[in-house]
Amino acid sequence: LTSTTPFRLFILGDLPPAGGDVELISLAEYRHARVLSRTTLRAADLDWFRQAIRDLRGFIEIGSPVLEPGFLKDLGARLFELVIRSTIRDLFVTATAQRDGFVPFELFVESSALASWPWEYLFDSGTRMFVCRDFHPISRSIFDQTLPLTTGETRKRLRLLVVLGAADDDDEIDVDEEVLLLESVFRSYLEPDRFEMVVKTLSASELTMLLQTSRGRFDIVHFLGHSAFDLSRSEGYLRLMKAGARESTKLYANDFAQAAADSRIRLAFLNACETARSAIAEEPARSSVAAALLGRGIPAVVAHQFSVPDNGAHFFAIAFYNLLSCGRPLIEAMRAGRAAMSHADDNRPFDWGIPVLYTRDPQVVVFPATDRQAAVETSSGGASQSFMVNPASNRTTSKRQGREDRQRQRGAEAATARSWSGDSAFGSTRTERSGDVAPDQPVTSTPVPSSEAPPAPGRPLAVSRASTVAIVDIDARAGFLAATIEAANRAQSYYQFRLAYLPVPRGAVRKQVEDSAAPQLFIPALEDFAATTPQELKSDWVCFITRNLLAGHGFWNHLAATLDTNPAVFFVTTADLRDFARLAGTTFAKATLLVCLSMLVASDERWDLDYHSETAGCLLDYCWNRSDMIVGLKKMRFDHAPCRSKIMDKEMLAAIDAIIALQT
């Protein structure tokens, strides 16, 4: 645990169902101080709050009514003034002034009706800050229940169960993308022997049975799928489906929580709608999925109080796990996740308040930091700044295209898969689908990048270790990248590819560059930022992928280009690649990988290679006409003798051939 002292706020008093004034008592604790304040909530004000919260829910969930930009601050400020006033406010100011980092804000609400209010939007009109977004990340606990003191033992090897509640072809949720992103996050920041990830599609009864029979088997349960709050039962539920079947079943909050009661799960992440919503007339621990789990002994539950947009949910989850896997406390991971939601294309101003953390200890560290994480963090200038995310877009067209690419890849993999037998006891796992690992085996095994300092840019790699290549998706939203990288790493060991996450400065995309109408990524604008990324990412090479064509001083409309000041950094575009790939009869994923490979080969200073004007179907064709690339994509061989003969490293040639031969 960290040593930060939390600010605790208890809200006492219940709301009269028939209306009328009500007296509320706020009790706050910070260090050794405890103060109390009373306030009368007038009937008219109560009506205002109820209507405002209904409007907020309506706006977030269905876009109606349309709210003014200042609405949220108004609601947040009135919530703040209701419960943080007089001596409570004094203590809050003291806590803020004495803070060394964040001061966790723990909230306990007695009334069921008040507990259902969106306290995450508390707005301090004195400092003009949303409490939750700045120095006081809010978490909730259960008011009247004695919760276990333990937050579970910290084990060296963390086990993550990912429960899929939606089918691959679900129009609203990109299941594959989230699974791949989760996997790549853990692989990026944890040693392979420090985590297991098991992915299952389970029916309600299968999940219940698994939880009841797997005491201590899993540390984290991550659910992604559909869920809702059943108003007729005043209880939330998860929608689950049996693997391979279309029928689905509901798993209600209390049934889920009872099944999980003795599971020894340390963290439940319910990345689905309304999983933190509670009933007005029923206590949260009996109505909200998240609070029910907390009430039955799960120490920490991350959930959502409203409908959550799919894209925002991706961003939230990845940023959350990024921080968590770097050894940061839960509450910091929540804060980072909330902030990351604003990166989604379809983000709306209220999205950051949708996630809710239910826990009895917001400062718990789920993944203790290791030297490797610390090194990554230090070199990147701090976790909260560096581990930003860039998941693929959820926009339907992109999602569908991404899905098609992945399905094509799966089909190819299935055709070449080694035999695998038997069904696991419960549902199916991701590894079963890919066919390369026996069912129920953990998804692990990415080799760890070397801890040696990377060589000088573009210099020969004298050591016999893998050449590490970090791939950063700026805005291409290539959802297939994780799977493609995994396939490339499986096929050879000369190059070790990995997906990296970096916040890329905006403003580098320019329109009307010379005679081109297409937007261009102007590389010099990223010079300072990009030049040091190999060191920051501890990689020999860094490949940035963008959807825009590339331009620099004196050139434009390029498909790929290196950074002037560091040839170990290069940029490739996916513009037109989808069409070129289709015309060449290959996949978008494969085409993208080949452009990256082309730049890797061309930038390797050992061989004095350069792009040539001749279009020979070679990796080093200059492609004066961009569509010339189709020739190389069709050919899929690196047999251009003038270029091949210059490469004296047989292992490198073997790796190039293996990557070109990939069926992705």
Added chain:
Amino acid sequence: MMITVELRERLSALGSSELERLMQVVVKEYVERNPDAAAYFSPEILTAGLGQAAADAGLAAVPVVEPDDKTEVLRAIALELAEEPRYATLLGNALAVDRPTRVDPVTASIVLAGIVLVLQTRFEVSYDHHNGKRKLHIAISKAPTSENLIAKLFGLFKVTPPS
């Protein structure tokens, strides 16, 4: 306020999945305002309630079932709802927010629920829980102004209204 030309055009251009999403939004909004209704939006209760309403309207033996191809039925329901100012605003706002979420649909019988929503703009709809059974009541009155609506709605099930 009647449905605007712009809203009509937008509804007319929507595809199947967009129409279904839109109707789920409308039904969810209705259920949020009328929590008691949530338990009544199951296929069985909706079918029984609408079947009784059809019989009360003189349309005997109406096959009230969720159609396989919902697109045009949902469009007709949306256009009908949009004649009401309240729903016109709601539909217009909902159309402005098109982003996938992870919320579970309110009901699988979105066509039946949609028809109930249209009917409740003209008739009294009540929910009754008696002896462990839930029933949906739609008080159909045969006013001349309502007969067209009844004919149109139940015509969606390809039933000819009485002459």
